[in-house]
Amino acid sequence: MAKATKKQALGRGLSALLKDPENDIRSAQDKNADKVVGNIVELELESIEVNPFQPRTSFNETALSELASSIKELGVIQPITVRKLSFDKYQLVSGERRFRASKLIGLKTIPAYIRIANDQESLEMALVENIQRQDLDPIEIALSYQRLIDEIDLTQEQLSERVGKNRSTIANYLRLLKLDPIIQTGMRDGFLSMGHGRALINIDDTDTQLEIYQKIITHNLSVRDTENLVRENKNPSGKKTPAKVNLSKVYTTAKEDFSDYLGRKVDVKLSKNGKGKLIIPFTSEEDFQRIQKLIQGNDA
Incomplete structure (x- = not known):
């Protein structure tokens, strides 16, 4: 208990340091920056803005209420991560559910790690940390991977190293973005799994994709049933497709x-x-x- 009290006191002391306009810390080279960056600091919730790079676009209200009850009982166990914008202004990098839940129960401060980074670094941190720590749906993960590739200019190999996933796993997620938007929405709403989506990718025609999607929903088809349906659709006669012969x-x-x-x-x-x-x-x-x-x- 004494150790926890000491850590909280340290956080409050660093908070006071950040409130001093004459010693505003703007870069890792500034005086006292080493005391703040990487340490847990108690920040006022009103000084933190949400991160526009946050991949999660919807929050389950029930789950949020349950998290709020847990925080009310036990406190914020996992500190959020923020990026310093200017004097006493911060932006969320990760931990938006904890941030929202804390506001929900009327907390004034929240424990946070402070990082000093440019927008690109902030985007990368936000996406990578959320992919690893949040319960994102397959489409949100796919969109996060695509943003890392497009906006951070990463190859799939580099992305694989950053997020600790096999390149084939990343490729499978990215392929989901080729599905019809209606099917993507169905995946986000939990009507079908990533396995269903991976099966539907093998259908090129959008109308046919949607027809099979409706059958999945109507008849509650399993992934195996969906794979069989896709296979039958691609080869309706039941004849084996001739093996491709490489040309000399x-x-x-x-x-x-x-x-x-x-x-x-x-x-x-x-x-x-x-x-x-x-x-x-x-x-x-x-x-x-x-x-x-x-x-x-x-x-x-």
Whole structure:
């Protein structure tokens, strides 16, 4: 108990230090910055603004009330993290549920870690920490990954290192963003799981995606049922799809030569028994006749 009291007293002492306008800490090089950055400080809730980079866009009111009751009983066990904006002004990096719950029960202060960072660093910290610590739905996680890639300019490999996830896991989340927005909303509302979403990604046609989505909701289909339905939709006859045969250099070189000569992208389809097709597309009757003359060796 004495240890906890000492920590709280330290937090209050640092709070007083931050209230001194003559010693305003703006960078890690300023006097007393080492006493503040990385330590737990009691900050007034009214001096903290929410983070516009917060990936979570909706909060379950029941869960928030339960957290508020827990905080009322036990206090804020996990400090929030904030970024210093200016004198006595801070912005949330992570911990918005704790912040909201504390306001809900009328607390005036909250324990916080203070970081001095630019907007890009703040965005990265907010997204990475929320991905790791918050119970985000699959679409929110996917959006967070996409923002890290787009706005922090990370590759999937770099992102994998930052968040401690396999690259394949990250790729699976990102693929969910290709689903129809209605299906994405269904995932966010908990009507279907990530497994359902991963199965639906294999359907290219949006209307078909939505048809299967409705069946999932109406008949409460499992992920396995959904996978089977997708498989049947992609191959309605039940026939096995012929295995793709890789073309040898002879075929690929000839395909390029044909394409250059005919002015059309020619394709070659080859089966396992060595038989195949040479496919030459045309855009009109005139184009067909032009290609015919070239093949016959006549003058155009």
